Amino acid sequence: MAGAENDNRGSFAESPLRAIELEQKPPPAPKPHYAGHRDRLRARVRKSGADTLADYELLELLLFRSIPRADTKAMAKALIARFGSFAEVLGAPEHLLREIKGIGKEAAFDLKVVAASAGRMTHGRINRRAVLSSWQQVLDYCRAAMAFEPRENFRILFLDKKNQLIADEVQQTGTVDHTPAYPREVMRRALELSATAIILVHNHPSGDPSPSRADIEMTRTIADTGKPLGVVVLDHIIVGRDGYATLKGMQLI
Template structure:
């Protein structure tokens, strides 16, 4: 009996494998506050449309895709504080966009892709159409293409006999306040494209679209050169950051 009792006692106190304690599951991480804000902003856009959102919120929506893991409201407000309007943000050059806190090279380039897409859409609204009856769309296109350029550009819209846009070309790019324009080259290109009319467009990087004396004189020279070959000049539009001027509307031509 003694021996059996000793064996039982040894068995009782023998080492029993100890199971490792189950690791406590970490508490679920709390979602960043900006995620709920993003959802609410998307819902407002979906239900009420873009007109219900101020510029900074519309820019936030755009930055959601470009900056997926951060609060984009500070960056959106900083961009607008620096450049003024949403249009001016998209029109700003890449190097200046990158000077804004939170905007790196990839985001700056993506914003320019958005700007190029908007410009292409505006061009589609006027290409092949009778532009004199689509004047608002024409001005919107010219503004998106030129208003925020740092240097002067001289653009020509070439029209067929029905005043439909057949080509749109930047003929010259100059300095911040001057672009050399040669009337013979303008008329020559119109003949090459079989255009019967043209609209001249250039921008003033200063922002003020008021025609200068040189602008008026150059326009009159092109009008005279075109008359000899049956090419009409319908207008000369000057684009500024805050608006535009039509020489025909101002009775300057």
């Protein structure tokens, strides 16, 4: 009888406990505070378009995919504060992007892929088209490609007799305030490509696109070298964060 009582007590005690355990499910984890913000930002873009977003908000959208489990608003604002604008963030070197708290290797890499994609789009707008009839697109492309580079680059657009783009090549990379240009090498490459005209392009990392005396003299030297060879220098574009200048437009060549 004592054994039976023990069995009954055991049966009586265990059953209710199991029922209580089944009923006490843990509450669902609360959504992080930034989840609703992300949804609202996406909804704004779908309704009104990305043009309605501030620079930092557009950066947030890009960072959502690279950093799925963190608040990217502060990171986006820090990037703008450091580099100045959306375009300057995309143009910044990868190692400098990673200096911003929260921006790791993958996020910095993804931003550079976006920058490369933007450059490819603008290049496509001038490729195999009459350059002089799409001059603003040429200027936009040059600025997107070079304005935010930390060192001077010397680039040449090679054109055929219809002023269509044959090739777009970076010839030299220099320092923060100087890049060498060799007139003979410029013309040698133009002849190799059967180009009849060229547009010279270089950037000023200082941000000010105003031409220096050296810029003007070198442009005239290259133009003089090309004349007997039938290669015309149509213009020399200088780009910087503050805009662009063209020597032709300034009546310097």
